[in-house]
Amino acid sequence: MAAQNIDEILLKEIITHSFDEIFITDGEGNVLEVSPSCYELYGVDPDQLIGGNVIDLEKKGFLNPSVTALVLRSSQPLTIVQETKAGKKILVSAYPIFKNGSLVRTLSFSRDITEFEKLKERNEQVADTLAIYKREIENIKRLESLLYENSKMTEINSLVSKVANLDVTVLIEGKSGVGKSRIAQLLHNQSVRAKEPFIEVNCGAIPETLFESELFGYDEGAFTGAKRGGKKGYFELAASGTIFLDEIGEMPLNLQVKLLTVLQNRKITRIGGSRVIDINCRIVCASNQSLRKLVDEKKFREDLYYRIDVVKLVIPPLRDRKNEIPTLIHEFVEVFNKKYNITKQFSPEMIDWLCHKDWPGNVRELQNFIEKTLVTSNEDIIQFTPSQQKLQVTNGESSLTSYMESIEKEFIKRMYKKYPTSIALAKALQISQSSANRKIQKYIKKPC
Structure with a gap:
């Protein structure tokens, strides 16, 4: 008997001091215990609920919806978010308790997540705003x-x-x-x-x-x-x-x-x-x-x-909009530096030379030339040289496959000088060793 009294006292203390609001009913939905924090969450005195039935309380608007009532109907645990009359958001988890196969109790825990939801909403608003700003910045870059x-x-x-x-x-x-x-x-x-x-x-x-x-x-x-x-x-x-x-x-x-x-x-x-x-x-x-x-x-x-x-x-055509070329060069250099994990730039003299070319293949030809030059150059600052005038630039008429192979060939040759084994090359390029071997055989070991 003494042990039983201790258990009852312990249960009371748990219910009284729990951070979450605790709500207990019998198998018929009659309220047995409600923690004092119920008033803070729902604005209802616990005494108004104890002895009542959740179905009736739901109809009166005290519990809307009643998670306990839902658990009684389904005999399954359930977690939902409720909104109280005071506008609070409450996270409620309810659990059925069985004895000898019969549902004898329900136990629910409620926690105020109003501030959390407001913070989440603010974060989503900030994220949406940042996304809008990002799109605007991208649009501005394209407009440049x-x-x-x-x-x-x-x-x-x-x-x-x-x-x-x-x-x-x-x-x-x-x-x-x-x-x-x-x-x-x-x-x-x-x-x-x-x-x-x-x-x-x-x-x-x-x-x-x-x-x-x-x-x-x-x-x-x-x-x-x-x-x-x-x-x-x-x-x-x-x-x-x-x-x-x-x-x-x-x-x-x-x-x-x-x-x-x-x-x-x-x-x-x-x-x-x-x-x-x-x-x-x-x-x-x-x-x-x-x-x-x-x-x-x-x-x-x-x-x-x-x-x-x-x-x-x-x-x-690009020859009629040469003022656009410096910005295009900057844009493409930024894209390919990121793509190939490099940090190269063109010298002012080189940019000036590029601006005076006619570019019959237009923007695509300029883009292809910049990509190939960045990949094949060993210099961080690519300078203009007299031999540059003899460079054959693709105008986009060759096949995509042959063009991409020419870029890959120069890139692999340059990387192989820095990482002269298949293991080291594979690690640097983040590819398998077998793939690295195939590329070495294709571009390095065989006559090119």
Whole structure:
């Protein structure tokens, strides 16, 4: 009996002094014990609850919702966040207690997490604000390459800002490598769709037989080899973001009709499917050819041309915007230094030489040259030398594979001089030793 009294006293002390509010009922939901902190959390005196039933108390609004009542119904532990009449956020965990297979008690613990939730909310607000600032900084960096004395680029930048939040179809024209995809990305980043996907589709790189399935997707069983469950096309993947159809002049005529229908109706149907899917993405198109000329040559549909040529941006070649080159150099150097974990720069003389070149391959050619030069140079500050004039720079016409191999070759040769074993090279490049061996055999041991 004495032991029982000690247990009862101990239970009372635990309930009284617990940091959490403790709430105990019998198997029918009748309240047996409530800790004094109940008043602080819920604004209700414990005496008003003891002896009552949680179902009735829930109806009266004392416990809303009653976690204990939910546990009694499910016989399963449960944790939820409650909001009291006083506006406090309470984390409540309740547990069923069984004896001989019957539910005989429920035990719940409540803790005030109001301040924690406010702090979490403030942190989320700060994170959102930082994300906005980050996007703005990125936008400013991208805009830097457009804000020059060149009146044409100033005009383009102004037009981009005007139409960014208008759901009009934009057509970007310009020679290969002038930076059409950069302008499309800029349009997206300045719009309210910035948080949504930006899907870039090179219409000239998709085989005609796959074009329709890539753009519109397909349902399961649409054709032999179709994926189980089907596949979303680019229009669906773009969701409420932007789809950028680059080199649209390469799109087959029979598919131009279907694209026209999409632009008019804002709906698509997957291959092999019957369900009509509404689309909400913005459509931006680009071409390295004059679409007006292609229309005259009967190689592009006139009705589609007028549908996509609502706002046209014609990007001049890099030779007509040489004031842009120093900023582009700075941007590319920063990107490739980070990519290859190096810290190299171009000397003022070298930058001046780069600014006086014509760059027939435009921005892409400049980018390729900078990447190759940074990777192959042994100097931290890359100086201009007379031999520099003899350098053959790629204009983007060679295949991507051969170009990337040439960069990798020079990079591996330089790194191998510093790390002359396959183990050391693998560790430095963070690749497997077998991969390092293959690259050594390919670029170092064999005649190049």
